[in-house]
Amino acid sequence: MFRIILRRLLQGLLTLLLASIIIFGATEILPGDVAEAVLGQNRTEEALATLREQMGLDRPAIVRYADWLGGMLQGDLGTSLATDRPVADMIGSRIWNTLRLALLAAAISVPLSLALGLWAAMRAGGAVDKTMAMTTLALIAVPEFFIGLVLMKIFAVELGWLSATANTRPYYDFWQNFRALALPVATLSFAVLAHMMRMTRSSVINIFTSAYIEMAALKGLPKRRLVLRHALPNALSPIFTVIALNLSYMVSGVIIVETVFGVPGLTRLLVDGVSLRDIPLIQACAMIFGSVYILLNLLADILSILANPRLRYPK
Amino acid sequence: MSDILSIRNLRVEGRPPGGAYVPIVKDVSLSVRKGEVLALIGESGSGKSTISLAAMGFARPGCRIAGGEVWLNGYDIMKLSPRERHALRGDAVSYVAQSAAASFNPALRIGRQVIEAPLWHGAGDAATLTAQATELYRKLDLPNPESVGHRFPHQVSGGQLQRLMAAMAMSCGPDLLILDEPTTALDVTTQIEVLKAFKDIIREQGTAAIYVTHDLAVVAQVADRILVLKDGEMVEEGTTDAILHNPQHDYTRKLMAAVRPAPHLVDHVAARDADVPVLSVQNVTAGYGTVTILSDVSMEVPRASVVGVIGESGCGKSTLARVVAGLTPAREGRIELNGKQVEAELDARPREALRDCQMVFQMADTALNPRQRIRDILGRPLQFYHGMTGRKQADRVAELLDLVDLPASFASRYPAELSGGQKQRVNLARALAADPRIILCDEVTSALDTVVAAGVIELLKSLRDRLGVAYMFISHDLSTVASFADEVVVLYAGRVVEKGPSKAVFQAPWHPYTHLLLASVPEMRQGWLEGVADTAEARAASTGSVQIGAKGCPFANRCAKVITGTCETVAPPVRDLPGGLTIACHLPPEALPA
Numbered sequence: 001m002f003r004i005i006l007r008r009l010l011q012g013l014l015t016l017l018l019a020s021i022i023i024f025g026a027t028e029i030l031p032g033d034v035a036e037a038v039l040g041q042n043r044t045e046e047a048l049a050t051l052r053e054q055m056g057l058d059r060p061a062i063v064r065y066a067d068w069l070g071g072m073l074q075g076d077l078g079t080s081l082a083t084d085r086p087v088a089d090m091i092g093s094r095i096w097n098t099l100r101l102a103l104l105a106a107a108i109s110v111p112l113s114l115a116l117g118l119w120a121a122m123r124a125g126g127a128v129d130k131t132m133a134m135t136t137l138a139l140i141a142v143p144e145f146f147i148g149l150v151l152m153k154i155f156a157v158e159l160g161w162l163s164a165t166a167n168t169r170p171y172y173d174f175w176q177n178f179r180a181l182a183l184p185v186a187t188l189s190f191a192v193l194a195h196m197m198r199m200t201r202s203s204v205i206n207i208f209t210s211a212y213i214e215m216a217a218l219k220g221l222p223k224r225r226l227v228l229r230h231a232l233p234n235a236l237s238p239i240f241t242v243i244a245l246n247l248s249y250m251v252s253g254v255i256i257v258e259t260v261f262g263v264p265g266l267t268r269l270l271v272d273g274v275s276l277r278d279i280p281l282i283q284a285c286a287m288i289f290g291s292v293y294i295l296l297n298l299l300a301d302i303l304s305i306l307a308n309p310r311l312r313y314p315k
Numbered sequence: 316m317s318d319i320l321s322i323r324n325l326r327v328e329g330r331p332p333g334g335a336y337v338p339i340v341k342d343v344s345l346s347v348r349k350g351e352v353l354a355l356i357g358e359s360g361s362g363k364s365t366i367s368l369a370a371m372g373f374a375r376p377g378c379r380i381a382g383g384e385v386w387l388n389g390y391d392i393m394k395l396s397p398r399e400r401h402a403l404r405g406d407a408v409s410y411v412a413q414s415a416a417a418s419f420n421p422a423l424r425i426g427r428q429v430i431e432a433p434l435w436h437g438a439g440d441a442a443t444l445t446a447q448a449t450e451l452y453r454k455l456d457l458p459n460p461e462s463v464g465h466r467f468p469h470q471v472s473g474g475q476l477q478r479l480m481a482a483m484a485m486s487c488g489p490d491l492l493i494l495d496e497p498t499t500a501l502d503v504t505t506q507i508e509v510l511k512a513f514k515d516i517i518r519e520q521g522t523a524a525i526y527v528t529h530d531l532a533v534v535a536q537v538a539d540r541i542l543v544l545k546d547g548e549m550v551e552e553g554t555t556d557a558i559l560h561n562p563q564h565d566y567t568r569k570l571m572a573a574v575r576p577a578p579h580l581v582d583h584v585a586a587r588d589a590d591v592p593v594l595s596v597q598n599v600t601a602g603y604g605t606v607t608i609l610s611d612v613s614m615e616v617p618r619a620s621v622v623g624v625i626g627e628s629g630c631g632k633s634t635l636a637r638v639v640a641g642l643t644p645a646r647e648g649r650i651e652l653n654g655k656q657v658e659a660e661l662d663a664r665p666r667e668a669l670r671d672c673q674m675v676f677q678m679a680d681t682a683l684n685p686r687q688r689i690r691d692i693l694g695r696p697l698q699f700y701h702g703m704t705g706r707k708q709a710d711r712v713a714e715l716l717d718l719v720d721l722p723a724s725f726a727s728r729y730p731a732e733l734s735g736g737q738k739q740r741v742n743l744a745r746a747l748a749a750d751p752r753i754i755l756c757d758e759v760t761s762a763l764d765t766v767v768a769a770g771v772i773e774l775l776k777s778l779r780d781r782l783g784v785a786y787m788f789i790s791h792d793l794s795t796v797a798s799f800a801d802e803v804v805v806l807y808a809g810r811v812v813e814k815g816p817s818k819a820v821f822q823a824p825w826h827p828y829t830h831l832l833l834a835s836v837p838e839m840r841q842g843w844l845e846g847v848a849d850t851a852e853a854r855a856a857s858t859g860s861v862q863i864g865a866k867g868c869p870f871a872n873r874c875a876k877v878i879t880g881t882c883e884t885v886a887p888p889v890r891d892l893p894g895g896l897t898i899a900c901h902l903p904p905e906a907l908p909a
Contacts, residue, residue, distance in 0.1 A: 209376075211417035218371060219432035220404030233422035309422055309467040 001311045005302055012298040019290040020072070024065050027279055051081075072287060078280035082273070087284045090269060095288075098254055098265035101166075104181065105188035106247055113193045114239070117200025122227050124205055136194035144253055148187040148260040155183060166261040184261040191253045192246040199242035203235035210234075237304040244300030248293040318386070319490050319523040320370055320408075321346040325383035327365050327374060327547075339378070340365050340547040347491065350521045354538035354555070356528060356570070358764040362547035363527045367493045370525060371408050372400045388490055405432030409484040411513075413496040415476035419468035425479055426464025433487040444486065451482040454519070455512045456857070472860045474505035478512050485516055492517065492524040498533060502627035502791070503835035508857045510536060511848040529764070531574050532837035535559055536844040543567050559839060573765040575794035577838045583818040584621075584801050591654045592617050593752045593785045594639060594672070599648030601638045607864055608634045609809045612648075616753055616802075619783040621775075623800030623817070625793055625832070629861060631809040632789045636755040639787065640674050653752060670700045673746035677758035679738035683730040689716075689741055690726035696748040715744040719774060736767035740774065747778070753785040760795065772799055793836050797821050805829050808861050808869035815896035823909035826898045828870045830908040831856050851875040852908075868901065876902060 035051040036043060051057075056064060071078060077087035120129045139147070156164035163179045172180070207213065208231055216230045255267040266285060273281035305311050327340035340362040347353045355363040365378065372392040374380050385392050388407055392400055404410075409432065412418040420428060429451075430444040438444070445464065452460035455478045468476060477497060484492055494513065498506045514537055517524050526537055534541060534555065541558040543550040543566065551564040562568045575581075594616040602608040608631045616622045624632050637643040639650060641661030650657055657668045676682045683692060693712045697703040703711055713723040719740040730738055739759060746754050756775070760768035772795060778784060790796050796803060796817075803820040805813040805828065813826040820829065831852050837843065847853060852875045859872035868874070871882035878901050887899045900907065 211412060211414060212420040214375075215410070215412055215418040216420070216431075218368075218373060218404050218410040219435065220401040220406060221431070221435060222401060225435075230420050230423075234420070307422075310469050313467050313470060 001305065001314070004305055004311060008298065008301050008305070012294055015294050016291060019294065020069055020287060021065070023283055023286045023290065024068060027283065028061055068283070072284075077284040080273075080278050080281050082276040082278040082281070087281050090281065091266065091284060091288070094264060094266045094269050097168075097263055098258070098267060101181070101184055101188060101257065101263060101265065102247075102250055102254060104185045105192070105250060108185065109189040109193045109196065110243055110247075112189070113196035114200055116193075117197040118204060118227055118232065120197070120201040121204035121208070121231070122223050124201075124208075129201075132197070136198055139190055139194040143256075144187055144191040145256045145260050147190050148183070148257060151183050151187060152260070164261070166258075166263040184257045184263060187260070188250060188253055188257050192250050196239075196242055196246050200235070200239050203238045204231045207231040207234045233307070236307040240300040240303045240307070244296040248296045251289055251292050317348050318346040319349055319388065320525070321384075321386040322366070322370060323384045323386070325366065325369055325385065326381045327362070327369055327378055328381045329365075329375075329378040332377070336379070336381070338381070338547060340369070342383075343544070343547070343549050344383075345542055345549075345552070347523045347525060349490075349523050350518075351539045352517060352524045352526055352537055354526045354528060354534040354541045355544060356531065356534055356541060357544035357550075358529060358570075358766070360546065361544040363544050364495050365547075366544070367495055367525050367527045368410075370491070370493060371404050371410065373404070402436065406436040406438070406487050407489060408491040408493065409487055409489040411480050411484045411492065411494045411497045414500045415480040416468070416473060416500075418480060419476060421468055423467075424464065425466055425468060425471070429464060429479065429483045429486050432483075436487065438487060448482060448486055451485055451516075452479070454516065455479075455482055456508065457482075458858075474501060474509055474857075474860075477501060477505075477509045481509075481513055481516060485520065485522075488520070489522060492522045493527075494524060495527045496529070497526075499528065499530070503793075503837070504627065504831055504853075504856050506533075506837070507835055507844065507848050507853055510844055513537065514844065530837065531559070531570065532839050532843075535839050535841050536837065543570070555841065559841075569766065573769055574839060575765075575792075575798070577836050578793040578797035578821050578833055581794060581797040581821065583797055583821050584799065585816065585818050590618065592651075593619075593653055594787065595649075595651040595654075596635070596639060597649040597651070599635075599638055599645045599650065601634060601643055601645045601648075603643070607646075607809065609638065609645075610864075612806075612809070612811055614804045614811065614814060616785050616787055618752075619779060619785055620801040621779065621786045621788050621799055623796035623803040624787060624789045624806060625791065625796050625803060626806035627791065627832070627861070629863075630806040632791075632806055633757050634809075635806070636674060636757045636787060636789055640672060640755055666700065670749045671752040672755065673749050673751040673753075674755040674757065675739070675742045675746050675759050677761055679735055679742055679759075679762065680730060682742055683738060685730050687729075688726065689728050689730070689733075692730075692741065693726075693744055693748050696745060700749045711748070715748055718747060718778065719744045734767075735763055736770060739763065739771055743771075743774070743778075747782070747784070751784060753787065755787045755789070757789045758791070759788075761790065761792065768795070775799070793833065805832070808863050808865065810869055811897075811899065812870065813896070813898045815892075816894065819892075819894040819896040824892065824896075824898070824904060824907035825909070826900050827852070827874045827876050827902070827908055831873075868899075876906070876908070878902070 035048050035055060035057055039047055039051065075088060077091065080087050080090060083090065116132065120132045123129045152164050155162045162182045166180050166184045168177055168180045204227060213226055213230055216226050254265065255271065258265045258267050270282065270285040273285060323344045325340055325343045326338060328336040329339045330336045343366055345353065355366060357363050368375065369380055370385060372385060380393065387403060392403060419425065426445060426448060429448045430441065433439060433444050434441060448464060449460050452463055457463055457475055457478055463471065471479065497513065498509050501509060510533065528534055538555045540552065540554055542552045543558065543564065545566050550566050551558065551562065558567060562571055592615040596612060596614050599612045600607060600610050612635060614622065624635060626632055634643060638645045641659065641664055644659040650659065652668055652671050658664050690712050693715055694708050697708050697711055712726050716723050716725055721737060721740055733741065760771050763771065775786060776799065779786065788796065788800055800817050803814065803817050804811055805820065805826065807828045813820060813829045834847055834852060855875035856873045862869060862872060865871065867883045867885050868887045871877050874882065881901050887901045889897060889899045890904060891897055892904055898907065
């Protein structure tokens with residue numbers, strides 16, 4: 001089993017390396033070179049020359065890639081072209097806002113979707129199940145910025161209970177933090193909850209047709225125990241996968257939520273970076289998102305391997 | 316009342332998805348006394364499993380118990396609340412399913428599953444119950460009774476798992492035990508030990524039991540009384556002796572007539588003279604990934620003859636057919652069709668070689684495209700191999716259907732509108748459409764009921780006589796092979812242990828494995844089980860499990876006549892015996908089982 005996990009880890013590393021090549025390569029295949037792209041319309045020969053020298057564009061691409069990757073590995077994310085500040089500093093001050101949003105949303109949506117999915121599976125075909133199916137389908141169909149705006153309209157504008165902007169201050173107490181973060185976290189959770197819940201439900205129901213569930217039912221066990229003790233352990237692998245997919249989707253979903261609620265987070269930085277053509281910043285952000293994506297999927301695969309007794313205890 | 320279970324006028328209805336309820340069990344009454352074993356027999360669809368589940372007040376999804384009374388221990392369980400009914404299951408009555416491999420939860424340790432029911436129903440604490448379970452494992456002759464409960468289902472063999480399921484059912488000390496085809500999925504050599512275990516434990520605990528099966532020879536070994544079912548209705552009931560020896564009803568007589576005698580009692584087919592074989596396999600080694608399934612297999616199929624390939628599950632029978640067809644390319648060795656070598660890979664073979672060698676699979680329905688009409692299924696090979704289209708093709712489709720005894724009107728039907736036996740005939744017609752020289756038949760009758768299977772065999776025989784086509788006939792059903800095949804190849808763990816004319820293979824002398832295999836086929840004689848389970852061969856065979864890729868003789872670890880120090884390490888010599896028989900064994904010919 002350890003060999004399988006090790007192989008999977010190596011695959012993850014390889015994927016990360018590939019992602020870095022793609023991200024770096026994407027800026028290389030721009031027409032002209034990076035300097036021209038950065039300066040855009042208002043470039044002068046002089047400015048181009050300065051920038052090229054500053055970015056070391058006269059060196060071959062492979063050398064610059066190695067340089068860039070080496071820097072990344074040591075925590076040097078380069079220097080922003082727009083602000084002249086180290087990218088690491090810019091990201092460092094923002095990443096916590098994004099991370100807090102995502103972690104809170106994950107901490108709420110994952111257990112909630114599991115619980116709801118199992119509940120729906122236990123009542124499959126019943127009123128509870130059908131109501132949940134309708135609701136979750138509707139939630140999947142509606143884009144998250146719309147959900148965000150509706151929530152904002154109800155809870156912040158009409159009722160005035162919660163804050164419409166998610167700006168927090170270090171001196172805020174718990175309730176002030178709650179008021180500020182409740183709506184963006186809820187919006188983000190809604191976006192991923194429905195899919196995870198439906199997948200949990202269908203994985204468990206799928207297992208329900210197997211002979212060992214009938215066997216367990218013929219032992220006189222109640223439905224609750226059939227679901228939790230007999231079906232769930234066998235449904236874990238697909239559930240892990242869909243959780244990982246949704247959490248990685250959440251990382252991109254954050255872009256919209258941060259924009260709607262004015263959160264000064266990482267994705268806002270990325271959006272700003274794109275409009276300013278701040279290549280080093282874009283590359284660093286892309287690498288961070290890519291790493292999170294790869295890491296989450298890696299985690300899901302390793303957990304699936306650990307949850308499989310066939311791999312844990314070979315013959 | 317001494318009846319543990321008494322069912323009166325039971326009616327069960329089932330509903331196909333989206334359809335209306337139709338009766339599947341009609342007005343069935345039965346009773347079982349303490350310590351008595353009642354067998355429910357009948358063909359598939361006779362409602363025997365449904366009745367046995369209804370004895371627990373259980374109906375499968377899509378089914379419902381529509382009427383009647385089920386009295387268990389003096390309670391009418393249909394009148395109980397669901398909670399009270401749940402309390403009976405796994406306590407007063409327990410269930411043994413057909414496939415232990417599917418009925419054990421793969422994610423939980425065996426021991427926990429075995430004691431789950433009594434633990435849940437409050438029959439004791441985990442430590443006491445585990446100790447009792449260990450005692451049961453010992454009684455059931457399971458290896459390592461102390462530690463087997465800590466293992467996961469995938470870590471033990473199929474036969475052991477089936478016995479563990481018996482332990483699981485017995486762990487709650489039930490008054491009634493329901494056994495639903497508990498040995499059907501097992502190989503014959505494994506079946507003996509499991510049957511013996513069931514019988515001993517039922518006798519020892521004085522449990523009442525319902526034994527559901529389609530195998531009359533098995534019934535003869537375990538049942539006290541027999542209830543014959545057909546299409547959900549009772550046909551006949553009586554003691555085992557009376558039903559087996561003096562059946563009253565026509566249907567029961569028909570079932571008895573379809574029972575095939577044990578292979579060594581069959582009048583065997585003699586081999587035919589032959590010139591160039593239509594198929595020749597020489598020293599073939601093949602497998603999947605890094606696993607080697609077949610090692611150094613050689614065999615021939617003469618023109619217009621039937622060569623049976625026998626052996627237990629996992630011995631490489633199907634792999635051999637796939638290698639010949641090119642679906643699984645051989646790693647080493649030669650394959651010749653009509654004396655001409657063909658490529659190992661399907662893609663590299665010329666169309667002519669493909670045409671000459673066709674295959675028919677075990678699962679008749681999954682081999683047919685459900686979205687194509689029979690005329691399209693048969694038309695495609697006609698067009699591909701013979702360029703037939705339009706009128707010509709339609710005429711040939713009608714001819715092919717006629718050849719397999721199906722009406723020409725079937726051409727416009729979809730596979731779902733056909734019965735299992737009819738589907739298998741269509742598969743055969745599909746193979747015949749190519750005008751092959753040889754058809755590879757992979758367990759083509761195994762999924763069919765006895766009577767239907769007998770019809771398919773008759774058809775195969777007449778096609779061989781009329782068209783001169785040869786068959787490689789793969790089957791685990793030794794009686795059919797004994798009566799049908801001209802020559803027989805016995806495979807064990809991917810190697811040929813014995814081959815020769817049918818007459819010679821099914822008569823002494825035998826390879827020790829062939830001997831075990833033949834002795835393990837159940838006979839209708841009551842008391843047969845006790846006799847055979849006690850032999851040195853059966854005991855030696857139950858101690859080991861099949862090992863693939865052994866250095867010496869693969870059967871060494873299960874052989875009663877093993878020569879210690881030689882058999883495990885040195886590959887056995889291939890001996891040519893009189894009558895065209897070949898046996899791969901270290902024993903000198905005079906020491907072989909006879």
